[in-house]
Amino acid sequence: MTTPSVELKSVRRDFVTPSGDTYPAVRDINLVIPAGTFVSIVGPTGCGKSTILNVVAGLLPPTEGQVMSFGKPVSGLNAHTGYMFQQETLLPWKTIVDNVRLGLTMRGVSSKAAKRDARSWLKRVGLAGFEDRYPHQLSGGMRKRASIAQTLITGPEVLLMDEPFSALDVQTRQVMENELLQLWQDSNTSVLFITHDLDEAIALSDEVLLLSSGPGSSIIGRFDVELPRPRDLMTVRDQPGFTEIYTKVWSQLRQEVMKTYAAI
Amino acid sequence: MTTPSVELKSVRRDFVTPSGDTYPAVRDINLVIPAGTFVSIVGPTGCGKSTILNVVAGLLPPTEGQVMSFGKPVSGLNAHTGYMFQQETLLPWKTIVDNVRLGLTMRGVSSKAAKRDARSWLKRVGLAGFEDRYPHQLSGGMRKRASIAQTLITGPEVLLMDEPFSALDVQTRQVMENELLQLWQDSNTSVLFITHDLDEAIALSDEVLLLSSGPGSSIIGRFDVELPRPRDLMTVRDQPGFTEIYTKVWSQLRQEVMKTYAAI
Amino acid sequence: MQQSDLPVRRTARARARRRRWIVHSLQVAIAVVILGGWQLGSNTGFVDSFFFSKPSDIAARAYDWIKTGYILDDLAVTLQEAFYAFVLGSLAGGAVGFLLGRVRLLAEVFDPYIKMLNALPRVVLAPIFLLWFGLGISSKVAFGFTLVFFIVFFSTFQGVRNVDRILVDNVRMLGGKRRHVLRHVLIPSTATWIFSSLHVSVGFAIVGAVVGEYLGASQGVGYRIAQSEGTFDTTGVFAGMTILTLVVLVIDLAVNRIERRLLRWKLDEHMT
Amino acid sequence: MQQSDLPVRRTARARARRRRWIVHSLQVAIAVVILGGWQLGSNTGFVDSFFFSKPSDIAARAYDWIKTGYILDDLAVTLQEAFYAFVLGSLAGGAVGFLLGRVRLLAEVFDPYIKMLNALPRVVLAPIFLLWFGLGISSKVAFGFTLVFFIVFFSTFQGVRNVDRILVDNVRMLGGKRRHVLRHVLIPSTATWIFSSLHVSVGFAIVGAVVGEYLGASQGVGYRIAQSEGTFDTTGVFAGMTILTLVVLVIDLAVNRIERRLLRWKLDEHMT
Amino acid sequence: AKSDSSKLTIGVGGQSSLVYLPTTLAAQLGYYQQVGLEVTLQDLQAGSKALTALLGGSVDVTSGYYDHTIQTQAKGKSIESFVTMLKLPGIALVISPQEHKQISSISDLKGAKIGVTAPGSSTDFFLNYLLKWAGLSADAVSHQAIGSGSTAVAAMEQGTVDAAVMIDPAISELLKRQPDTKILYDLRTADGVQKIYGTPQYPAAVLYSTSSWVKEHAAIAKKLAAAIVKTLQWINTHSAAEIAAKMPASLVGADKNLYIKALSAAKPTYSLDGKMPPEGASEVLKVLSSDPAIAKANINLAATYTNSLLPPS
Ligand SMILES: Nc1ncnc2c1ncn2[C@@H]1O[C@H](COP(=O)(O)OP(=O)(O)OP(=O)(O)O)[C@@H](O)[C@H]1O
Ligand SMILES: Nc1ncnc2c1ncn2[C@@H]1O[C@H](COP(=O)(O)OP(=O)(O)OP(=O)(O)O)[C@@H](O)[C@H]1O
Numbered sequence A, B: 001m002t003t004p005s006v007e008l009k010s011v012r013r014d015f016v017t018p019s020g021d022t023y024p025a026v027r028d029i030n031l032v033i034p035a036g037t038f039v040s041i042v043g044p045t046g047c048g049k050s051t052i053l054n055v056v057a058g059l060l061p062p063t064e065g066q067v068m069s070f071g072k073p074v075s076g077l078n079a080h081t082g083y084m085f086q087q088e089t090l091l092p093w094k095t096i097v098d099n100v101r102l103g104l105t106m107r108g109v110s111s112k113a114a115k116r117d118a119r120s121w122l123k124r125v126g127l128a129g130f131e132d133r134y135p136h137q138l139s140g141g142m143r144k145r146a147s148i149a150q151t152l153i154t155g156p157e158v159l160l161m162d163e164p165f166s167a168l169d170v171q172t173r174q175v176m177e178n179e180l181l182q183l184w185q186d187s188n189t190s191v192l193f194i195t196h197d198l199d200e201a202i203a204l205s206d207e208v209l210l211l212s213s214g215p216g217s218s219i220i221g222r223f224d225v226e227l228p229r230p231r232d233l234m235t236v237r238d239q240p241g242f243t244e245i246y247t248k249v250w251s252q253l254r255q256e257v258m259k260t261y262a263a264i
Numbered sequence C, D: 001m002q003q004s005d006l007p008v009r010r011t012a013r014a015r016a017r018r019r020r021w022i023v024h025s026l027q028v029a030i031a032v033v034i035l036g037g038w039q040l041g042s043n044t045g046f047v048d049s050f051f052f053s054k055p056s057d058i059a060a061r062a063y064d065w066i067k068t069g070y071i072l073d074d075l076a077v078t079l080q081e082a083f084y085a086f087v088l089g090s091l092a093g094g095a096v097g098f099l100l101g102r103v104r105l106l107a108e109v110f111d112p113y114i115k116m117l118n119a120l121p122r123v124v125l126a127p128i129f130l131l132w133f134g135l136g137i138s139s140k141v142a143f144g145f146t147l148v149f150f151i152v153f154f155s156t157f158q159g160v161r162n163v164d165r166i167l168v169d170n171v172r173m174l175g176g177k178r179r180h181v182l183r184h185v186l187i188p189s190t191a192t193w194i195f196s197s198l199h200v201s202v203g204f205a206i207v208g209a210v211v212g213e214y215l216g217a218s219q220g221v222g223y224r225i226a227q228s229e230g231t232f233d234t235t236g237v238f239a240g241m242t243i244l245t246l247v248v249l250v251i252d253l254a255v256n257r258i259e260r261r262l263l264r265w266k267l268d269e270h271m272t
Numbered sequence E: 001a002k003s004d005s006s007k008l009t010i011g012v013g014g015q016s017s018l019v020y021l022p023t024t025l026a027a028q029l030g031y032y033q034q035v036g037l038e039v040t041l042q043d044l045q046a047g048s049k050a051l052t053a054l055l056g057g058s059v060d061v062t063s064g065y066y067d068h069t070i071q072t073q074a075k076g077k078s079i080e081s082f083v084t085m086l087k088l089p090g091i092a093l094v095i096s097p098q099e100h101k102q103i104s105s106i107s108d109l110k111g112a113k114i115g116v117t118a119p120g121s122s123t124d125f126f127l128n129y130l131l132k133w134a135g136l137s138a139d140a141v142s143h144q145a146i147g148s149g150s151t152a153v154a155a156m157e158q159g160t161v162d163a164a165v166m167i168d169p170a171i172s173e174l175l176k177r178q179p180d181t182k183i184l185y186d187l188r189t190a191d192g193v194q195k196i197y198g199t200p201q202y203p204a205a206v207l208y209s210t211s212s213w214v215k216e217h218a219a220i221a222k223k224l225a226a227a228i229v230k231t232l233q234w235i236n237t238h239s240a241a242e243i244a245a246k247m248p249a250s251l252v253g254a255d256k257n258l259y260i261k262a263l264s265a266a267k268p269t270y271s272l273d274g275k276m277p278p279e280g281a282s283e284v285l286k287v288l289s290s291d292p293a294i295a296k297a298n299i300n301l302a303a304t305y306t307n308s309l310l311p312p313s
């Protein structure tokens, strides 16, 4: 077996709350992402999904446990990863095309080549004609798509995506999902994907992880999706086995969410 | 017939692009929201949904056309509306509970009463126990829920909501939708609701409006949803007529979105 | 979770303590190197003590001035002047900054005038200050005011211009009137800018008071410094300045403390 | 959509023109009221022209000084000094601000020292400036430097501290090294703060140069002002200052223009 | 400190001040050139700044007050005056026009606010001396720094101070604006000086440099002294108007008549031969001795000046 692209061993991450207490966001996270696999994380809102991505990216050091990437412990930033954040991260002072080409420019690609590449990526995410706008001149969904292009253009070995498609309409979303799957199939990229859309998680992934509700969430379900590849996103939902997995994940997720509202 | 809570007459809104050209975001928008109705807007990303909400709120003056609210032309802010923005709008320097009670505090409600109210609202959106956190100490979905509480607490006559639930997991989303419907039923509030989830739009609304893709979008479809009230969100999708409307809206929306990607 | 001995917190606290220790040692080390070198230079005649005096002499003089109470009245006067200049200048600068920051027409109209006034050399205007405000405390306050005002004004103005528009819109949609927007959005969001300018202003308020005294007064630290300078008593000049800087440090600690309280939400953000 | 006569744009442009017109009229009105009142006061003896001279005399003198070229060499010297002070002070203040803003340990160690230095009254230090930098242009540059440096430093420092963390993280995740973060995030995001401080700094650079000259020089506008003051020639003093402020206005226009270019993305945001 | 021996810089403690007029006038008359010197004048606004510039090496020679030579000796620096330009201090104790009490001597000013140009300046020392002379204690009056220019005039006119030790041209300016202003002690006249100091000459403005410079550049110092003495003689033989005509317009200022008037008043204060009067020198030391640092210092007066570089009379 090859070394996994990402491995978390008994990771725990605490935060200090305003009152000075310790708030355990996630604990006991064990996670292996073999190179080239597509793994999704689902879980109730606020359970710690983004926290896990931050830990994998090396932005948040774990309070306990170990993070490995391609066999080496991660200290500081994890250089293998590309990260599309949940928040808006486009630089407001750069036009869209300059934002998208940033990763290439910083790698020393010539301005011209980087621009060409950025334009073609913008076209792929449906933003042709908006290249010279500043982020605030775009709609929310357009900004998200620009961020997607910005992250994908550098071709990272491990792709971390935090709800990338949630601001898009269903149809655009499917186009984007297709792009992503295409890109993933054509490369040896591993993907760690956060979504609230179970459909999406199952349709795209090799494995779906379910986090329990916080505080101190941990992984309470691991579901292998053994639908054949390549998948046609238009029809994958109708394939035998899809509904089965869906129902399994769904019922467990539902229990988790209900815990949060139990008190109401 | 009573005066409608909101009425747009031939509204057009242009933006000036960086190159100095005029970009027509929406045009020829005619829209009537009778008091107490629930209207949803769907449409491809970037078509101009948020622009319409901004116009109704009085934040963006229309380039052409007229905006009326309860029979009076809107000039400056529309005082009848409460607006939950698509962007994050919590004040970073206030704790969650202070953010939520802000609307009441500014109306002169005593600090104690406002806090009590805010706490109960935070409980309703599942944020009990997080009252004293600052926004950056919450997850993305939690911030959205705090925003919902912040908007709803003042009980506006017209509620404008821009993708309020898109950052939430399916289950939490349903809880929130239920809360919203409850609130709406118990008052004479009108709601203008933007979502990318067709299911959600149909399940909640009296009318679904479909915007064409930009530039210069206009309303190309109006679908009355005549499902009986009160609706049970758990089962409404199985009611006769739901799938019919869904299919109608869906096929038209799909065509619209595809126009954007036609060039790829 | 009320236990205070959780491992995370313990290590965090220990780390903070260790860091503080490093910082203080480094600060002391720097002071020792500079003062030591200076003292050595003076003793060996490498540094001309006509211009620089000796750290040991300066310290002795400062100590003496304080012990005998010679300087205390003067210090009180200077601090009073600086205090008024600081408070009035900050308030006026902040108020005008907010006003012009929000009312675009006013900003455009007054912009060139403010720039012009700011470029006037205050020292040259000393006669006019003395004429208008007399020789007493008011002329020094006015002097410091003209320094503090502009610094706070420009910071506040730019800060207000920089406020995230969506936050203002949201508060207005929640029913906020002008004063609510000011209180809940503009002031907190401008706070970092204002504090940044206050740090400079504290210094400039003191400078204003001292220079004002230096140009014409009968008391105050600036007067004492001028007196020492007039008799070529460099030790006295440096002793006066040493006392001033120590006072400024103490004041700045206070500003820091207030800042840390008011900007808690922000500091915290950088903790992780 | 290349037509330039679209109705939106036409009205927008017309509105901008009208606004400009209003702004300029108001500015002129203010100037007329102040100068007119002053002139009237002087003529009727209500304002003592020994201390304030008369606007008409001042204008005549300023015109005369410029026409005969009397002041031009001095102006060139002063501007040169101010220019160096401004450039060096801004660069150093900015660089140190960025450094301390990013490296927390350094910031904590040097914080009290910087505050102390900023509170030193520069005028008192004039002899030391003369000693170190001689009588020529360098001592005036040094003088202005000490004013500009601190203003730009504090702004930059606070600006860097204020940078949105997520933007930095994103650029780093995209493969950005330290210098990329500096160039693509820190500098642009701090730009408004820096420009705000530059507006004050332009004024202070000139003030520094003039005060330096005022304290000892053989040329420069400050020298001319001092000379006029020495001969009780208030008209000359005011004429010198008038010329200075006009020059500052011109410089500030340039800074504004650069600012507007560099912060286009931002101004635009407030357009709607 | 320049190596080129015929070039030098003189720091002037305020070119517009009449007390330093000979330094500028010599340049205007071309006398420096005549003796083969290329002199640059550097206006340093105040005597103490000019001294600092000298000690810092920025200028070679200072046109300043003789007092400085004694004060710096007390600080362990030896500087030496080699030509005296002003034999009377050119200061006066003036009563504010707002002061309505009858003042006929310093004793009447007990408890009053008295202006001096700056703390530690020669006007300040004069006031101290005056108090001692009248048998009053040093804190019998409050010393108020009011500067030497229009600030001083403003302070006097507004009555912010009850009296002030002033210098010209501020005195003339004040007299012009308030003609009935009373001058209590006028040290611009030999009589006035005689009354206070008991000797008719009291050295004020001089040219001085560091003793080592004077020793190493005796030839240059000699030439400088010659040029100044020649200027002093020229002043003596010309009218105030003629002198004013020679001075640069920027120093005369806008009101030429006032300048001439001030100059007429100041003319008797200029020395005729550039000589340091030894009794005057010891008077200066007496005046300065109100500063304990100087009283303690055991000053060697002979080292503070030399008359040996003056041209033979
Ligand atoms: N800086 C912080 N200080 C304190 N608590 C924090 C901080 N950051 C995150 N948390 C807490 O950690 C928990 C997990 O947050 P995280 O952002 O990982 O959730 P998430 O699963 O991404 O949720 P969402 O789906 O809403 O984005 C939340 O309860 C949040 O309040
Ligand atoms: N300030 C602006 N300047 C120029 N164009 C703008 C500006 N604001 C919005 N637009 C354009 O107007 C169009 C509509 O934007 P809007 O935000 O209303 O879309 P939306 O329907 O809300 O999209 P989404 O679902 O992605 O939020 C977009 O094409 C956008 O680029």
Ligand SMILES: [Mg+2]
Pocket (backbone or CB within 6 Å): A049, A050, A051, A086, A162, B139, B140, B141
């Ligand atoms: Mg998240």
Ligand SMILES: [Mg+2]
Pocket (backbone or CB within 6 Å): A139, A140, A141, B049, B050, B051, B086, B162
């Ligand atoms: Mg939108």
